Amino acid sequence: MIVKRLKKPVALRIYDALNARMTLTAAQQRERQSYQRGYEGEVQLGNHFEKMPFDCLVLQDLQLKESGVQVQIDVLLLTGNTIHLYEVKNYSGSYDFQDDALHTQADFVVDPLAQTRKSKPLIYNLVRKWGYRFQVEECAIFINPNFYIYQLPRDKPFVFHHQLPHHFGQTGQGVWIDESHKRLAQKLLNCHLHDYRPHELPRYEYAQLKKGIYCSQCYSFAHTNTRQTRICTCRYKETIREAIQRTAEEFRLLFPERKMTTSVIYDWCGREYYKQRIQEVMQEHFTVYGKWGGTYYT
């Protein structure tokens, strides 16, 4: 059972919004593509969890902080007496295993277990603190079928795409879940940092971003309106109210520290729709603070 489902990561949502509204540098484009590939890999692996052949609880994309250490866990799978931490890698091509490290063809060294190396002791200590006894195992899953490692020793906790059915078959032998697993999953879920923002994001200012509403499917700003509906050049249709709400949410994502007022969202949406309409959407979907001239929304 999936207790916490994967959502599009904050960093990728920010990169996609910026890509529509400003010109990213080549390095920023590469970073965005890297987030996109990673997300696609996690979505692919997520499909396997929909039909697991054994009882388990799955938490995808957890952000935890304990004793000042913050970790990101792609997948935490809870079953039997073990917590499995999976790191998902969407690498493609062939790599070499040399001197206990993974080398790309261009001879860069990558560490597919970098995150679990941090998260494993944190999870181990956290569950003990809460009075549970689980062993913690780490594993990197290479989700892309077009990936190969030369000279890989057999003892590495690596699982390739074609090995997934076998791996989960082994993992699921003689396991069970009971109330203690459910309580622990809930405790972990309660610790998840919802408002997490990655540190390494591109710098951007409100003034430099293109204003207006873009299509949620193709990111184009070009559209026509009927009385209630926006129709993109790609033919995607959305009610104008939905489009305004979505674009206000995007403003909150990009500028979490700024107050959302009707005037601010009116400007952000490209001054295309009447303030009256913006205000109605804001009142319906956000919490209203203040009165008269000073009203803002969260």
Ligand SMILES: [Zn+2]
């Ligand atoms: Zn479109």
